[in-house]
Amino acid sequence: MADTFDVVVIGAGPVGENVADRAVQGGLTVAIVESELVGGECSYWACMPTKALLRDAAALRAAHRLPGARAAVTGGPDPAAVLARRDAFASHWHDEGQVAWLTGAGISLYRGTGRIVATRTVEVTGADGEPVVLEARHAVVVATGTSAFRPPIPGLADTDPWSSREAASARTVPERLAVIGGGVVGAEMATAFAALGSHVTVVARDGLLPSVEPFASDLVVRSLTEQGVTLHLSAQPSRVERDEDGAVRLHLTDGSRLEADRVLVATGRTPNTRTIGLENVGLGAGDWLDVDESLRVLGADGTPIGDGWLYAAGDVNHRALLTHQGKYQARALGDAIAARAEGTAVDGSPWGRHAVTADDRAVPQVIFTDPEIATVGHTAATAAAAGLRFRAVEYDLGAVAGASLHADGYAGRAGMIVDEDRKTIAGFTVVGPDVGELLHAATIAITGEVPVDRLWHAVPAYPTISEVWLRLLETYGRQA
Numbered sequence: 001m002a003d004t005f006d007v008v009v010i011g012a013g014p015v016g017e018n019v020a021d022r023a024v025q026g027g028l029t030v031a032i033v034e035s036e037l038v039g040g041e042c043s044y045w046a047c048m049p050t051k052a053l054l055r056d057a058a059a060l061r062a063a064h065r066l067p068g069a070r071a072a073v074t075g076g077p078d079p080a081a082v083l084a085r086r087d088a089f090a091s092h093w094h095d096e097g098q099v100a101w102l103t104g105a106g107i108s109l110y111r112g113t114g115r116i117v118a119t120r121t122v123e124v125t126g127a128d129g130e131p132v133v134l135e136a137r138h139a140v141v142v143a144t145g146t147s148a149f150r151p152p153i154p155g156l157a158d159t160d161p162w163s164s165r166e167a168a169s170a171r172t173v174p175e176r177l178a179v180i181g182g183g184v185v186g187a188e189m190a191t192a193f194a195a196l197g198s199h200v201t202v203v204a205r206d207g208l209l210p211s212v213e214p215f216a217s218d219l220v221v222r223s224l225t226e227q228g229v230t231l232h233l234s235a236q237p238s239r240v241e242r243d244e245d246g247a248v249r250l251h252l253t254d255g256s257r258l259e260a261d262r263v264l265v266a267t268g269r270t271p272n273t274r275t276i277g278l279e280n281v282g283l284g285a286g287d288w289l290d291v292d293e294s295l296r297v298l299g300a301d302g303t304p305i306g307d308g309w310l311y312a313a314g315d316v317n318h319r320a321l322l323t324h325q326g327k328y329q330a331r332a333l334g335d336a337i338a339a340r341a342e343g344t345a346v347d348g349s350p351w352g353r354h355a356v357t358a359d360d361r362a363v364p365q366v367i368f369t370d371p372e373i374a375t376v377g378h379t380a381a382t383a384a385a386a387g388l389r390f391r392a393v394e395y396d397l398g399a400v401a402g403a404s405l406h407a408d409g410y411a412g413r414a415g416m417i418v419d420e421d422r423k424t425i426a427g428f429t430v431v432g433p434d435v436g437e438l439l440h441a442a443t444i445a446i447t448g449e450v451p452v453d454r455l456w457h458a459v460p461a462y463p464t465i466s467e468v469w470l471r472l473l474e475t476y477g478r479q480a
């Protein structure tokens with residue numbers, strides 16, 4: 001006997017929860033399957049705990065940048081207090097709060113591992129080993145997220161390395177930490193553990209934060225170096241071993257060697273699709289799930305599986321590995337499934353209610369390094385690769401009155417990419433202390449396709465850091 005629902009969602013991370021919620025709000029019945037903690041990676045091992053690890057040091061740095069406040073601050077952050085606050089932000093790795101939310105939202109939770117066994121059919125194996133079969137009248141949604149990818153570096157596995165999970169939930173601060181990988185996880189965790197007192201070395205084969213504007217990553221490289229972090233930015237470990245005294249030794253491709261007490265591997269993600277039954281729908285176990293614009297999973301022939309009953313949202317479809325972007329997909333998808341079930345029109349046109357247009361044009365991200373980086377839309381490199389006719393303009397953020405008031409010696413920079421055919425903003429990047437909250441104005445300008453001429457009428461308040469918008473427009477020049 002199967003339990004039947006309108007929709008079955010596999011994975012109760014932020015994305016699965018949101019698909020389920022929207023589908024219920026659209027009048028459907030929904031079962032959600034979770035093998036670990038309801039809330040997913042973001043709540044317990046990613047966004048929330050890592051930002052909690054970073055916040056105290058950021059507040060201290062802000063005080064140190066003002067002479068009057070600096071006088072009142074002695075010493076660095078208290079690691080025990082930081083870790084305790086982090087524990088609270090990870091809900092002490094208990095999911096009762098999120099389970100109560102699911103129940104309140106009218107979503108049925110099945111604890112166990114979900115596996116697609118046939119069209120619209122998911123088998124759930126719980127702790128007791130007894131499988132339960134769920135049948136979906138309309139749709140199955142895969143929202144199983146990703147896990148840390150560990151590269152096959154000889155000896156690495158024998159040194160008990162941390163992944164982002166162990167770093168985010170660390171109980172102690174290692175005296176010497178070696179970080180492999182210079183992406184967002186590597187850069188943020190190097191910042192966090194350096195501030196907590198570790199001697200940090202970063203080994204990154206493609207530079208630090210290679211996907212952001214070089215003017216932004218350069219400032220983070222400078223700041224990490226000033227904080228005593230050692231950077232090897234065009235190297236990777238060729239071999240790793242543990243000494244008799246317990247230290248881990250890394251042999252790097254640039255010929256250098258380093259020792260650490262702990263290694264953090266931050267070299268990207270791999271999709272949680274190895275055991276979800278993809279072979280039963282003609283796909284390869286362990287693959288990222290290719291989707292069309294409606295997030296329907298595509299088969300090997302590039303067309304939706306079956307009649308389009310299987311969807312994938314969030315990290316697992318590899319469109320944008322960010323919580324807010326996955327939740328955006330989830331809202332559109334939950335509404336689209338409900339509309340299809342009701343027989344009403346689905347609006348998948350660009351910027352339509354059920355479209356995920358922003359995935360291609362305006363993905364915002366804040367990187368919580370010191371200084372922060374905030375970015376949305378194109379960089380000069382991606383604009384060039386996309387064949388856009390564009391102009392890139394930059395401005396020294398430290399020269400903006402609001403920034404110089406915000407902190408002494410404020411070092412920062414902003415840049416915008418203007419689409420020269422459409423005369424709209426196609427990308428925006430800013431780097432500097434506390435710039436994260438500046439980002440949404442740029443996201444609105446890009447998604448709203450606000451003409452540059454109209455932006456001249458969006459007057460930033462004086463003296464705020466947002467005045468950089470005016471300076472960027474002046475640098476671009478008034479052309480109408």
Ligand SMILES: Cc1cc2nc3c(=O)[nH]c(=O)nc-3n(C[C@H](O)[C@H](O)[C@H](O)COP(=O)(O)OP(=O)(O)OC[C@H]3O[C@@H](n4cnc5c(N)ncnc54)[C@H](O)[C@@H]3O)c2cc1C
Nearest residue numbers: 011013015035040041046047114144145314315321322323
């Ligand atoms: C260290 C770190 C920091 C990050 N910081 C940020 C940040 O600051 N901001 C941001 O926007 N993003 C951040 N991210 C990215 C963010 O965590 C992900 O984009 C987000 O968690 C994706 O959500 P999801 O629901 O797709 O997947 P997940 O959060 O991974 O959730 C998937 C869920 O599915 C479950 N599951 C998997 N397989 C099965 C199965 N077979 N059966 C049942 N359940 C299953 C898992 O247990 C999990 O609960 C960070 C990532 C990392 C690693």
Ligand SMILES: NC(=O)c1ccc[n+]([C@@H]2O[C@H](COP(=O)([O-])OP(=O)(O)OC[C@H]3O[C@@H](n4cnc5c(N)ncnc54)[C@H](O)[C@@H]3O)[C@@H](O)[C@H]2O)c1
Nearest residue numbers: 151181182183184185204205206236266267268321366367
């Ligand atoms: N603040 C945020 O928004 C935030 C924070 C953390 C993570 N995330 C998300 O999580 C995802 C995963 O982040 P990530 O940093 O793990 O992956 P990533 O793919 O962004 O970066 C991995 C880096 O490791 C390097 N690398 C890979 N193999 C290596 C090796 N053998 N030796 C040395 N360097 C190697 C790569 O060159 C790459 O730059 C990202 O897509 C990011 O969007 C977001």
